Every structure is written in structure tokens, then in C-alpha cells.
Amino acid sequence: MGDNPASRVYVNNKKKACEECGFKSEEFALPEETTEEELLSLIDTLNKRDDIDGILCQLPLPCHINEEKVLLAIDYSKDVDAFHPVNVGKIMIGNFDFLPCTPAGVMELIKLTGIEVSGKECVVIGRSNIVGKPQAMLLLHANGTVTVCHSRTKDLASVTKRADILIAAVGKANFVTADMVKTGAVVIDVGMNRLDGKLCGDVKFDEVSSVASAITPVPGGVGPMTIAMLMKNTLKACKLHNNLN
Ligand code: GUN
Numbered sequence: 561m562g563d564n565p566a567s568r569v570y571v572n573n574k575k576k577a578c579e580e581c582g583f584k585s586e587e588f589a590l591p592e593e594t595t596e597e598e599l600l601s602l603i604d605t606l607n608k609r610d611d612i613d614g615i616l617c618q619l620p621l622p623c624h625i626n627e628e629k630v631l632l633a634i635d636y637s638k639d640v641d642a643f644h645p646v647n648v649g650k651i652m653i654g655n656f657d658f659l660p661c662t663p664a665g666v667m668e669l670i671k672l673t674g675i676e677v678s679g680k681e682c683v684v685i686g687r688s689n690i691v692g693k694p695q696a697m698l699l700l701h702a703n704g705t706v707t708v709c710h711s712r713t714k715d716l717a718s719v720t721k722r723a724d725i726l727i728a729a730v731g732k733a734n735f736v737t738a739d740m741v742k743t744g745a746v747v748i749d750v751g752m753n754r755l756d757g758k759l760c761g762d763v764k765f766d767e768v769s770s771v772a773s774a775i776t777p778v779p780g781g782v783g784p785m786t787i788a789m790l791m792k793n794t795l796k797a798c799k800l801h802n803n804l805n
Contacts, residue, residue, distance in 0.1 A: 561599065561625065562592040566752070567618045574616070577787045583794055586612075596625050600633050607635040613798040614640035616790070619690070637800060640793040643690070651694060654701055657800065658793045663695040665785025666727060666748050667702065673746055673774045677702035681722050685709045685736070685762070686729035691750055695727055716740070728762035738767040747772040750782050 571587065578585035588602055599617075606615050615638045621627050636644040642651065642658040650656040659667075670677060682704035686692035692708060699706045709719055720726055720740040728736045729750035741747060751762030761778030769775050776782055799805050 561590045561594055561618075562622050564620065567620070571618050573783075573787055574790060577791055578794070581791050581795075583791070583798075592622050596629070599625060599630060603630065603633045607633075607638065610801075612638065613801050614638050614794040616641050638797055640790060640797055642694075642793065648689075648694070651697055657796060659698065659789065660690065660694040661786045661789040661793065662691050662729075662750060662782060663698045664789040664792075665782055666695060666750065667698050668785055668789070669748060669776060669782065670725060670746060675725070675746055675774075677704045677725065680704050680724040682706045682725045682727070683709060683720050683723035684727045684729065685716070685720065686727075686731070686750070688729065691729040695729065695750075699725070699727075730762045732762055733760050734762070734764040736763040736768060738764070738771045741768050741771045743771055744773045745771070747775040748782065749776050749778050751778060752783065 575585050575587060590599060603615065603617070606612050615634050617630055617634065619627065621630060631643045632645060634644055636646040639647050640658060642648070642656070642660040647656065647658055651659065677699060682699040684692050684695050684699070684706065687708050687710045696706045696708045704725065707719055709716055713719060717740045720736070721742050723742060723745055725746045726736070726741060727748045727750060731751060731753065733751070733753040733755040736747070747763055747768055749761035749763040751760070753760050753762070759779050763775070765775065765777060
């Protein structure tokens with residue numbers, strides 16, 4: 561909804577990925593002034609359509625729309641973002657169909673480093689519903705010892721310096737500096753910020769890369785993984801709806 565430039569880029573990337581995977585996708589680009597009732601009515605139509613397996617409502621929504629109400633309206637068996645409270649609850653228990661895309665992508669990246677999460681000190685900076693909180697849960701499922709930091713955390717650097725695996729999901733450009741990172745840590749940068757018109761992460765890449773054993777760049781790190789996980793969820797939804805498992 562509306563004309564958020566970042567959302568435009570994300571939606572275009574998601575549509576392109578669908579095309580590459582051979583998935584049919586439909587975009588409903590609603591104008592800013594669309595009412596909540598109209599949006600909920602569209603979701604209801606898509607929920608009922610048998611030829612639709614996955615539904616995603618790109619966030620953020622304009623202020624006059626109740627985001628919680630919208631996410632609750634999406635049929636949870638089509639909720640490829642895993643934002644519906646039923647799916648959030650299933651993730652908490654560890655018995656889920658869909659994983660939230662960004663945290664799941666981060667777990668895949670960690671797996672690729674060959675480093676075992678089990679028993680490791682994992683520190684997540686940020687406690688959003690989309691990344692920080694579910695990320696903590698996935699690391700916990702992988703038997704990590706997890707700490708979640710946020711804006712009220714005291715002496716943040718002393719906590720982040722303990723991390724074997726450090727996930728930055730703050731939303732502030734160059735927030736994580738080398739003095740906050742333990743030598744040899746795995747550093748995953750979920751940030752997507754604009755600084756002087758240039759896309760950059762939450763981590764000061766140039767200096768942290770000389771301390772970390774592995775680090776993700778922005779762009780080209782977590783972003784493509786998020787989309788890959790969205791495709792994975794969509795395939796899963798299709799299989800569930802068509803009893804193909
Ligand atoms: N806005 C920012 N990240 C996301 C995401 O992963 N899914 C949706 N739907 N909106 C977002």
C-alpha cells in the first residue's frame with residue numbers, strides 16, 4: 561500500500577524471484593488512501609481463492625491501517641511471511657509450517673559457515689517482531705545461548721563482545737563497530753539503511769570484517785536469503801494446499 565520506495569524495491573525483487581522459480585504471482589498495488597475495510601476485503605477474496613497458495617502484505621502499512629488486524633486476517637495456511645499469530649505461536653513451540661523469512665535466511669547463512677550454533681553465545685541486537693524476536697527463537701531452537709539487546713540495554717558493547725554469533729537488526733547505519741565484536745565472531749548484518757543515498761547495513765563492514773571470522777555484506781548478504789526463504793515457504797504452502805507432501 562502507498563508508495564514507500566523501499567517497499568517498491570522489495571516487492572519487485574519478490575516478483576522477480578517468483579518468476580525465476582516458475583511461481584505465478586499477482587501484485588495488488590493499493591493507493592495510500594485505500595481504507596482498511598477495502599484491504600481486508602481483498603485479503604478475504606485471496607483467502608478464498610483456490611488458485612492462491614501464498615499471501616504476503618508488504619509492510620509498513622500507512623498509519624490509518626491497523627497492521628495487527630491485517631496480519632490476523634490472512635489465512636494462516638497461506639501466510640508465507642509467518643507473521644500470523646498462529647504461525648508465531650507455532651514457531652515458539654517449535655512445531656511450525658513456515659519460518660519467518662529473514663531469521664530463517666540468517667540461520668541458513670550461519671549453517672554455511674560450518675559453525676555449530678549449539679552451545680554458542682548468540683547475541684541479537686534488536687527486538688522487532690519481524691526479525692529480533694523470531695531470530696532469538698530460532699537460535700534457541702538450535703541450542704544457542706541467546707541474549708537479545710535493545711535500546712535500553714546497559715553497556716551494550718560488553719554484551720555484544722561476548723557473542724560468538726552476533727546478529728545486528730537495529731536499523732541504524734554503521735551502528736556496530738569493531739570494538740563491539742569479539743575476535744573470530746560470526747557477524748550477520750540484517751540492517752538495510754540509506755546513508756547519503758547509499759544502501760548500508762547496521763555493521764561498519766570495513767573495520768568489523770578485520771575482526772570477524774565471517775561477515776555478511778549489505779547489499780548482497782541477508783537480503784537475497786530472505787527472498788529465497790520466501791520462495792521456500794511459498795513452495796511449502798503450495799504443497800500443503802495440494803496434499804503434495
Ligand atoms: N517489510 C520489511 N520486511 C518485510 C518482510 O519480510 N515481509 C513483509 N511482508 N514486509 C516487510
